[in-house]
Amino acid sequence: MIARRACFSICRSHAVLPPCSAIFRNLNVVPGASPCRVAWKLRGPELPGVCITARFASSDRQMGDARRPLAVPIPDLDKANKAELLRALEASAGSPFSDEPICPAPSPMVIVVSGPSGVGKDAVIKRLRELREGLHFVVTATSRPMRPGEVDGKDYFFISKEEFLSMVEKDELLEYALVYGDYKGIPKQQIREYMAKGYDIVLRVDIQGAETLRGILGKSAVFIFVVAESELAMVRRLVDRKTETKDSLLVRIKTAREEVKSIRHFDYVVVNEEGKLEDAAKLVGSIIDAEKAKVRQRTAVI
Ligand SMILES: Nc1ncnc2c1ncn2[C@@H]1O[C@H](COP(=O)(O)OP(=O)(O)OP(=O)(O)O)[C@@H](O)[C@H]1O
Numbered sequence: 001m002i003a004r005r006a007c008f009s010i011c012r013s014h015a016v017l018p019p020c021s022a023i024f025r026n027l028n029v030v031p032g033a034s035p036c037r038v039a040w041k042l043r044g045p046e047l048p049g050v051c052i053t054a055r056f057a058s059s060d061r062q063m064g065d066a067r068r069p070l071a072v073p074i075p076d077l078d079k080a081n082k083a084e085l086l087r088a089l090e091a092s093a094g095s096p097f098s099d100e101p102i103c104p105a106p107s108p109m110v111i112v113v114s115g116p117s118g119v120g121k122d123a124v125i126k127r128l129r130e131l132r133e134g135l136h137f138v139v140t141a142t143s144r145p146m147r148p149g150e151v152d153g154k155d156y157f158f159i160s161k162e163e164f165l166s167m168v169e170k171d172e173l174l175e176y177a178l179v180y181g182d183y184k185g186i187p188k189q190q191i192r193e194y195m196a197k198g199y200d201i202v203l204r205v206d207i208q209g210a211e212t213l214r215g216i217l218g219k220s221a222v223f224i225f226v227v228a229e230s231e232l233a234m235v236r237r238l239v240d241r242k243t244e245t246k247d248s249l250l251v252r253i254k255t256a257r258e259e260v261k262s263i264r265h266f267d268y269v270v271v272n273e274e275g276k277l278e279d280a281a282k283l284v285g286s287i288i289d290a291e292k293a294k295v296r297q298r299t300a301v302i
Helices: 002-012 020-026 035-042 053-062 082-093 121-131 161-169 188-196 207-220 231-241 246-265 277-292
Strands: 110-114 135-137 140-142 156-158 173-179 182-187 200-204 221-227 268-271
Touching: 110 121, 110 207, 110 277, 121 135, 121 200, 121 277, 135 188, 140 161, 161 173, 161 182, 173 188, 173 207, 182 188, 188 200, 207 221, 207 246, 221 246, 221 277, 231 246, 268 277
Parallel strands: 110 200, 110 221, 135 200, 140 156, 221 268
Antiparallel strands: 140 182, 173 182
16 A cells, blocks of 8 residues: 555656656566556556556656557456456556545534423433444533432432532533522533544533533534423323422423423424334434534534
């Protein structure tokens, strides 16, 4: 490969040919042989991969006949062996075929998942986690008490109000808010660390958090709004979850009615229908795939 590149760059530099007789001598090729035949000799096993093609394009120009088409025989497609055919095609195309990727790998992206309380954001994310690799789900820091079944460091980092405020002071949070009396915030360090490792980042925030993040990240992140198929379904889920008091339930329902209006600020909406959690999680996965296939990628810098 190195030899190929070196040779190709010599050709591109339009090096004057007389010194090439020395090159020919080293390569055991008789100067004066027809360009085409020399090309074939040099592509033999003694010099695997050396690109002669481009050099002869240059040699032709040096000979003052740039318009003369290169006489490179392309063997019959159905008879030639593949390696021979590729070499002939390379010769005719004028430069070696690169096996470098045509498009660079997409850079890690930030996906913000939001929606009213009780629509199933956590449930969708949990399923997506099982379905897809290469995603890092940022663990939010919160000052709220742990719910039964939750695990510190997995569901949230459960910290005291004082610890939370100290993180705010040190500018260690990308975004934070006081939600229903408790602090919730996104640690920056975690995002940086995982983006550096090539992971896509999923942030799960409430509507207020999504608004703040839109101000910080703008178009550099993808914003997905999760909803239930109806208000009734959303309230049922909240009731069935049995995590709220009567009062907090009412606050969440009133807030949710307002929050649905902000749907227009998002890039995508995912309807998480009753009993169709799998479909909702897969749809989020498809959105990520579609974003990765975009010609103009979003590039978030945290
Ligand atoms: N598609 C679905 N069908 C039926 N139940 C669901 C579905 N999605 C989620 N749920 C259930 O609805 C309840 C609320 O879901 P979840 O806790 O994920 O909501 P959330 O949007 O994260 O809420 P919050 O913002 O209050 O934390 C949970 O008990 C969950 O198991």
